[in-house]
Amino acid sequence: NAGVTQTPKFRILKIGQSMTLQCTQDMNHNYMYWYRQDPGMGLKLIYYSVGAGITDKGEVPNGYNVSRSTTEDFPLRLELAAPSQTSVYFCASRPDQGVDEKLFFGSGTQLSVL
Amino acid sequence: AQKVTQVQTEISVVEKEDVTLDCVYETRDTTYYLFWYKQPPSGELVFLIRRNSFDEQNEISGRYSWNFQKSTSSFNFTITASQVVDSAVYFCALVEYNFNKFYFGSGTKLNVKP
Numbered sequence: 261n262a263g264v265t266q267t268p269k270f271r272i273l274k275i276g277q278s279m280t281l282q283c284t285q286d287m288n289h290n291y292m293y294w295y296r297q298d299p300g301m302g303l304k305l306i307y308y309s310v311g312a313g314i315t316d317k318g319e320v321p322n323g324y325n326v327s328r329s330t331t332e333d334f335p336l337r338l339e340l341a342a343p344s345q346t347s348v349y350f351c352a353s354r355p356d357q358g359v360d361e362k363l364f365f366g367s368g369t370q371l372s373v374l
Numbered sequence: 375a376q377k378v379t380q381v382q383t384e385i386s387v388v389e390k391e392d393v394t395l396d397c398v399y400e401t402r403d404t405t406y407y408l409f410w411y412k413q414p415p416s417g418e419l420v421f422l423i424r425r426n427s428f429d430e431q432n433e434i435s436g437r438y439s440w441n442f443q444k445s446t447s448s449f450n451f452t453i454t455a456s457q458v459v460d461s462a463v464y465f466c467a468l469v470e471y472n473f474n475k476f477y478f479g480s481g482t483k484l485n486v487k488p
Contacts (some may be wrong), residue, residue, distance in 0.1 A: 293476070302380075302465060302480035310474060318475065352418065352476075360467070361407050361426075364478055365419040 262286050266351050266366035273373045275340040281336040281369050283351030291354045292334040293363065294318075294326065296347040303350065309334055341373045377401065378468050380479035387456050388487050395451040395482045397466030403427075408449045409467040413481070419465070427450065444475065456486045 262287045273279055285292065290311045295303040305318030309328040323345060325337040334353075338345060348370050352363040379398045387393045406479065410422040423433065425442050433440045437454045453460055466479040 266408050291474070295478075297384060300483075303478040305475055305477075308474060316474075348417070352419075362424050363419075363467075366422075367418050 263366050264351055264353055264366035266369050268298060268369060269367065270308075270370045271372070273338075273371065275341060275343065275373060277341050277373075278337070278339050279341065279371075281338070281349055281351075281371070283334045283336065283366060284332050285334075285351075285353040285364070286332065287353060287355070287364065289353035289355050289364070290331065291356070292328065293333070293352040294324070294336045294352075295350045295352065296320065296345075297350060297368075298347050306336065306349075334369050338371075343373050345371065347371060377477040378466050378479035379455070379456075380466055380476045380482050382482045383480070384483040384485065386485040386487065389458060390455050392452060392454050393456050393484065393486075395453075395464050395466075395484065397449045397451065397479060399447050399449065399466070399468045401447075401468060401470055403471040405470045405471045409476070410440065410449075410451050411465045411467065411478075413463040413465065422451075422464075453484075456484075458486050458488055460484060 267282045283349045292309045294306040297303050304320045307326040312331050315326050348368045350368050351366040354363050377400050398469045406427045408425045412420045430442050441450045463481045463483045465481045467476050469476045
């Protein structure tokens with residue numbers, strides 16, 4: 261089972277560049293999440309989705325956009341990258357409530373904005 | 375307001391010592407779930423335990439045990455006879471009744487020295 265797959269694993273951006281972090285899961289989970297983890301810190305929720313076509317902001321959405329056109333994919337778009345967006349980004353998914361209430365995480369994308 | 379607080383940012387112990395990681399949470403909901411995740415140096419997030427708000431029984435799994443006390447809003451994690459492989463960052467997390475957002479603490483870095 262692939263689980264939650266994130267690409268790329270590492271990326272260096274210049275200030276002002278844009279990129280998309282890819283996330284796909286093969287567990288047919290409706291709920292998907294994007295978190296960022298700054299060095300030595302905890303996880304902050306950027307955006308989440310409760311199903312295809314539905315997204316909502318988390319704690320730190322500024323500078324990011326998401327879309328959810330399919331159940332499997334939940335890409336995170338960075339527009340006009342800034343040094344403050346240097347972080348490790350984790351995508352996660354979970355099944356519906358009552359099935360298995362835990363998050364399944366991808367392996368992370370380490371992003372540096374220079 | 376901080377929903378999950380892990381006051382210990384870093385703990386160092388010598389192998390075979392017992393160690394307790396503290397987690398205090400804040401919620402107005404009567405239905406919620408608490409989690410512990412482990413993040414080893416390799417960076418992935420590993421699920422350890424889930425506990426719902428109606429189950430205050432303590433749980434033991436090998437060298438790991440968890441103490442859930444609603445009266446003090448705490449969900450502490452104890453490692454007995456610690457090992458070097460336990461060295462990691464440990465995160466406590468809360469999800470409330472609507473079950474959409476997971477809130478993570480800032481993590482406790484555990485260093486187990488031989």
